[in-house]
Amino acid sequence: xxxxxxxxxxxxxxxxxxxxxxxxxxxxxxxxxxxxxxxxxxxxxxxxxxxxxxxxxxxxxxxxxxxxxxxxxxxxxxxxxxxxxxxxxxxxxxxxxxxxxxxxxxxxxxxxxxxxxxxxxxxxxxxxxxxxxxxxxxxxxxxxxxxxxxxxxxxxxxxxxxxxxxxxxxxxxxxxxxxxxxxxxxxxxxxxxxxxxxxxxxxxxxxxxxxxxxxxxxxxxxxxxxxxxxxxxxxxxxxxxxxxxxxxxxxxxxxxxxxxxxxxxxxxxxxxxxxxxxxxxxxxxxxxxxxxxxxxxxxxxxxxxxxxxxxxxxxxxxxxxxxxxxxxxxxxxxxxxxxxxxxxxxxxxxxxxxxxxxxxxxxxxxxxxxxxxxxxxxxx
Amino acid sequence: xxxxxxxxxxxxxxxxxxxxxxxxxxxxxxxxxxxxxxxxxxxxxxxxxxxxxxxxxxxxxxxxxxxxxxxxxxxxxxxxxxxxxxxxxxxxxxxxxxxxxxxxxxxxxxxxxxxxxxxxxxxxxxxxxxxxxxxxxxxxxxxxxxxxxxxxxxxxxxxxxxxxxxxxxxxxxxxxxxxxxxxxxxxxxxxxxxxxxxxxxxxxxxxxxxxxxxxxxxxxxxxxxxxxxxxx
Numbered sequence: 001x002x003x004x005x006x007x008x009x010x011x012x013x014x015x016x017x018x019x020x021x022x023x024x025x026x027x028x029x030x031x032x033x034x035x036x037x038x039x040x041x042x043x044x045x046x047x048x049x050x051x052x053x054x055x056x057x058x059x060x061x062x063x064x065x066x067x068x069x070x071x072x073x074x075x076x077x078x079x080x081x082x083x084x085x086x087x088x089x090x091x092x093x094x095x096x097x098x099x100x101x102x103x104x105x106x107x108x109x110x111x112x113x114x115x116x117x118x119x120x121x122x123x124x125x126x127x128x129x130x131x132x133x134x135x136x137x138x139x140x141x142x143x144x145x146x147x148x149x150x151x152x153x154x155x156x157x158x159x160x161x162x163x164x165x166x167x168x169x170x171x172x173x174x175x176x177x178x179x180x181x182x183x184x185x186x187x188x189x190x191x192x193x194x195x196x197x198x199x200x201x202x203x204x205x206x207x208x209x210x211x212x213x214x215x216x217x218x219x220x221x222x223x224x225x226x227x228x229x230x231x232x233x234x235x236x237x238x239x240x241x242x243x244x245x246x247x248x249x250x251x252x253x254x255x256x257x258x259x260x261x262x263x264x265x266x267x268x269x270x271x272x273x274x275x276x277x278x279x280x281x282x283x284x285x286x287x288x289x290x291x292x293x294x295x296x297x298x299x300x301x302x303x304x305x306x307x308x309x310x311x312x313x314x315x316x317x318x319x320x321x322x323x324x325x326x327x328x329x330x331x332x333x334x335x336x337x338x339x340x341x342x343x344x345x346x347x348x349x350x351x352x353x354x355x356x357x358x359x360x361x362x363x364x365x366x367x368x369x370x371x372x373x374x375x376x377x378x379x380x
Numbered sequence: 381x382x383x384x385x386x387x388x389x390x391x392x393x394x395x396x397x398x399x400x401x402x403x404x405x406x407x408x409x410x411x412x413x414x415x416x417x418x419x420x421x422x423x424x425x426x427x428x429x430x431x432x433x434x435x436x437x438x439x440x441x442x443x444x445x446x447x448x449x450x451x452x453x454x455x456x457x458x459x460x461x462x463x464x465x466x467x468x469x470x471x472x473x474x475x476x477x478x479x480x481x482x483x484x485x486x487x488x489x490x491x492x493x494x495x496x497x498x499x500x501x502x503x504x505x506x507x508x509x510x511x512x513x514x515x516x517x518x519x520x521x522x523x524x525x526x527x528x529x530x531x532x533x534x535x536x537x538x539x540x541x542x543x544x545x546x547x548x549x550x551x552x553x554x555x556x557x558x559x560x561x562x563x564x565x566x567x568x569x570x571x572x573x574x575x576x577x578x579x580x581x582x583x584x585x586x587x588x589x590x591x592x593x594x595x596x597x598x599x600x601x602x603x604x605x606x607x608x609x610x611x612x
Binding site: 002003005006009010012013280281284285286287288289290291294371372373376 | 433436438439459462463465466467471473477479480481482486490491493494538
């Protein structure tokens, strides 16, 4: 391209201004990339194949209210249900509240059937089955606290009025989550004096196709009882925790729109200043025979280079940043994995391209209206 | 005057400023021959730059006709006029008007970018133009690294790079010291005498006008008769 050198020289003419504009775009698009990836990540289902066959059953009124233990037999008799387990959120504190991690009590003899993605060696499984105070944790949680098999761990009760002592018998791996702590529910029941209540029932259906029918049957079964249920797919159940934060998607969309509008103004202002300062030079180029479309092309090229530079730094910067920063660790497992994917990179660069074209378009339009004689009279 | 390169007939230019009509040029008629060096002189506001700009096709006349090398430019569209200007007009400004972010070479190359010449051919023409103005050793210098006289010589090289039909100069020595002004005028004279370039120059400076073969005066928008001087 014959005009490339002119475009590049104009981009680098006022280096500080160009750099600041590029950085504004870069940080804005880093934020947009982060927010979009966050929305995608929070909406991502459990990647384990068995996840689509699982149904979570909880009290219709509140997650904090529990259901009778007697529901187990009724749930086991629902057509297409293969296995049932009770899960209780213990909410125990390890040493101090800031050491937060998810800890659950569940049926020790069902866990590896309902959650086959939890993998543990045979020795650890045997210990888990034989020791009432046995506990297992994910590899990342063990790494966080430097735990190893055989360690004694005490969780202080925050919901229940008991402190529980455990022996770590195994460290599991799991494609979906390695930051949780599991222990036997019979131990919790014993320590609580066997209240005969369960927080959530997890059902494993015979196939993903049976899930809607199971959900309908279960909720119909307990309708008009003291403890009505709300059954959901595992994905929908997990999404309720995201929804507790609020309308994340709407919030992210609003913030992203404001950010994009902001960078449009910043880049537009830079281009308007650049062109206003150079109207005399533009008139000279016109006097030499440069047509409006060539000048507009050069100005749009300039604004696009600035915006795309910012876009590349922002989007690829986000990719590199979140490859090195473990957001799963920072969010204590709330975010499973945080990876900036190709469509998000493409979206970021498309936004940068559109911002570049839009921010250059209006100032460039003024160039087409500038007459040579008027432009030459202006002191640039 | 059939051999005239530039034929100007009844040319008028009226500006409208703050609701007032300002007559910058009134019914000017002038012929400029091929290979002629004409100086246009007159006090400030006499209309000489307006006349030059209309000849260059960078301003439009309110009425009248301008014909250059057989082409009636007053009837051309803006787009055609811009293209025509690139091919036929070399313009030298008082304040040089070089692009500050481009080197001397790149500034001279600018009008050639609009032609279909190959990169190699453009390079040859730029080098020839810069050699002609005595700046072969300054090709990589930016305008800020050149003296005023050198900047104006680069501007002249840019004006002649496309080998235009007509060279127009608006106060080419106005921003120069006496020595640089003399160098620039010598250069314009040489382009006229040795290379047969037709030159029309607007100037206040009688020493600059001395290099021209013919001088015409303007006063209050009127082109005075041959040999006539403004009153006072």
